[in-house]
Amino acid sequence: MRNTQATQLLFELSSPGRRAAVLPRSDVPDIPLDELIPAKYRTATAPKLPELSEPDVIRHFVNLSTKNMSVDTHFYPLGSCTMKYNPKRHERLSGLSGIVDLHPHQTEDSSQGMLALLYSMQQMLGEIAGLPAVSLQPAAGAQGEFAALLTASAYFRDRGETRTRVLFPNSAHGTNPASAALAGFECVQLKSTPRGFVDLEELKKNLDERTAVFMVTNPNTLGMFERDLPEVARMVHAVGGLVYIDGANMNAICGITRPGDFGGDMMHYNVHKTFTGPHGAGGPGSGPIAVRDFLAPFLPGPVIVQSTDPTGANRYALSNPAKSIGRVRSFFGNVGILVRGYCYLRTLGPAGVRAMSENAVLNANYLLAKLKDLLPVPQGDRCMHEFVASAKAIKESLGITAMDIAKRLLDYGFHAPTVYFPLVVAEALMIEPTETESKETLDAFAEAIRAILKEPADSLRLAPHTTPVSRPDDVRAARNPILKWNPS
Numbered sequence: 001m002r003n004t005q006a007t008q009l010l011f012e013l014s015s016p017g018r019r020a021a022v023l024p025r026s027d028v029p030d031i032p033l034d035e036l037i038p039a040k041y042r043t044a045t046a047p048k049l050p051e052l053s054e055p056d057v058i059r060h061f062v063n064l065s066t067k068n069m070s071v072d073t074h075f076y077p078l079g080s081c082t083m084k085y086n087p088k089r090h091e092r093l094s095g096l097s098g099i100v101d102l103h104p105h106q107t108e109d110s111s112q113g114m115l116a117l118l119y120s121m122q123q124m125l126g127e128i129a130g131l132p133a134v135s136l137q138p139a140a141g142a143q144g145e146f147a148a149l150l151t152a153s154a155y156f157r158d159r160g161e162t163r164t165r166v167l168f169p170n171s172a173h174g175t176n177p178a179s180a181a182l183a184g185f186e187c188v189q190l191k192s193t194p195r196g197f198v199d200l201e202e203l204k205k206n207l208d209e210r211t212a213v214f215m216v217t218n219p220n221t222l223g224m225f226e227r228d229l230p231e232v233a234r235m236v237h238a239v240g241g242l243v244y245i246d247g248a249n250m251n252a253i254c255g256i257t258r259p260g261d262f263g264g265d266m267m268h269y270n271v272h273k274t275f276t277g278p279h280g281a282g283g284p285g286s287g288p289i290a291v292r293d294f295l296a297p298f299l300p301g302p303v304i305v306q307s308t309d310p311t312g313a314n315r316y317a318l319s320n321p322a323k324s325i326g327r328v329r330s331f332f333g334n335v336g337i338l339v340r341g342y343c344y345l346r347t348l349g350p351a352g353v354r355a356m357s358e359n360a361v362l363n364a365n366y367l368l369a370k371l372k373d374l375l376p377v378p379q380g381d382r383c384m385h386e387f388v389a390s391a392k393a394i395k396e397s398l399g400i401t402a403m404d405i406a407k408r409l410l411d412y413g414f415h416a417p418t419v420y421f422p423l424v425v426a427e428a429l430m431i432e433p434t435e436t437e438s439k440e441t442l443d444a445f446a447e448a449i450r451a452i453l454k455e456p457a458d459s460l461r462l463a464p465h466t467t468p469v470s471r472p473d474d475v476r477a478a479r480n481p482i483l484k485w486n487p488s
């Protein structure tokens with residue numbers, strides 16, 4: 001059972017004088033505090049920190065850790081986010097002292113191992129993308145989009161071209177228009193075909209010499225492969241624009257096809273999605289970008305370059321691309337996540353990476369086949385690594401919404417799928433099982449949905465019933481977060 005008891009704050013559990021550790025009396029002479037920290041740098045009163053025993057603290061945090069869901073505790077089919085299992089071996093490897101004790105200000109000579117690892121990561125990501133030039137700097141997919149759009153801006157500026165518009169389909173992830181606006185572009189949203197694909201007629205109408213970039217996710221946010229992208233790329237290139245592939249859905253196609261081969265000029269990865277970096281709750285991400293050779297001089301720097309020293313050994317160095325847009329992140333990016341992604345790619349190897357995507361697609365299609373009679377899937381009988389079901393008909397007949405199903409799933413011990421995205425599907429439930437889930441888990445999830453749809457709508461409206469918090473006011477929680485403990 002989940003732990004539902006109310007949690008007090010450490011401050012509320014505090015009792016004066018309680019300690020986790022008791023030190024022996026000092027057997028060396030005291031040094032007056034003023035000699036160590038002059039009075040002007042000290043506060044007059046001690047900070048009000050909680051005072052607790054070690055078991056108090058351990059129980060507090062262990063209990064808190066069971067109040068939420070994670071990939072380690074529950075099936076987590078959150079579409080678009082690729083919440084895949086994070087192998088524990090990567091935690092051990094990325095925690096090796098040779099890695100965690102490195103300081104980013106160390107000399108290149110004393111960080112050759114890390115630079116070699118990051119160089120190899122650049123090479124692997126370039127190969128999987130079919131786009132040769134890689135910058136590991138961006139700290140998330142959204143920052144990768146932003147950095148790539150600035151790279152495109154610098155490229156056009158260098159050519160003396162003024163291009164002001166970024167185009168994207170109406171199924172795009174919200175970060176696409178946000179990145180374009182932040183990078184100074186005008187956003188143009190294109191309607192999709194009734195089946196949710198890029199509409200070539202609509203694209204044609206909107207393409208002209210103002211077009212800088214067409215951004216598209218492939219497989220798209222409905223979990224369908226955009227077959228027309230080579231034609232899309234031909235059209236965008238004909239007006240001098242660039243094609244950006246949002247790589248959040250790479251889990252479906254790694255080792256099978258490559259963005260650079262189906263028309264992309266630029267892309268980002270989400271290492272924390274596709275390559276097992278733990279994520280969720282805004283944790284550290286990594287959003288490397290890969291681009292065509294002619295865009296390489298503009299990439300954010302530094303990037304890692306390889307050379308051969310006089311003895312014939314490989315040497316790695318940091319280098320700023322000639323016309324770089326500059327840094328977008330301190331040091332070398334979120335190295336901890338890159339190391340985990342590196343471990344994953346090295347463990348699987350080329351055949352394993354392809355098998356990963358094939359199994360992700362197989363699992364999603366299995367679940368689609370089990371669910372489609374319960375929850376219609378407007379896009380049809382086949383999908384890539386995820387699919388979007390719709391509760392529209394069920395809402396009309398039974399009064400049960402996508403939100404009700406998502407919330408009730410928490411009581412059944414499943415994290416909810418992504419809901420109400422993409423916006424092009426009414427009452428959307430976007431389901432992505434990932435490759436490591438067993439048939440038993442997928443069957444149990446389908447059974448839970450079947451059971452929920454038999455429950456009365458008015459009790460579903462109050463779900464979840466067993467979680468510490470039931471239905472928070474999402475908007476108010478985001479607008480007025482209470483982040484500070486105020487004892488008064």
Ligand SMILES: *Cc1c(COP(=O)(O)O)cnc(C)c1O
Pocket residue numbers: 080081140141142143173175176217221246248249270285286287
């Ligand atoms: C997750 C996601 C992004 C943004 O990536 P972050 O790493 O969360 O910044 C962009 N596009 C799509 C389709 C995504 O699923």
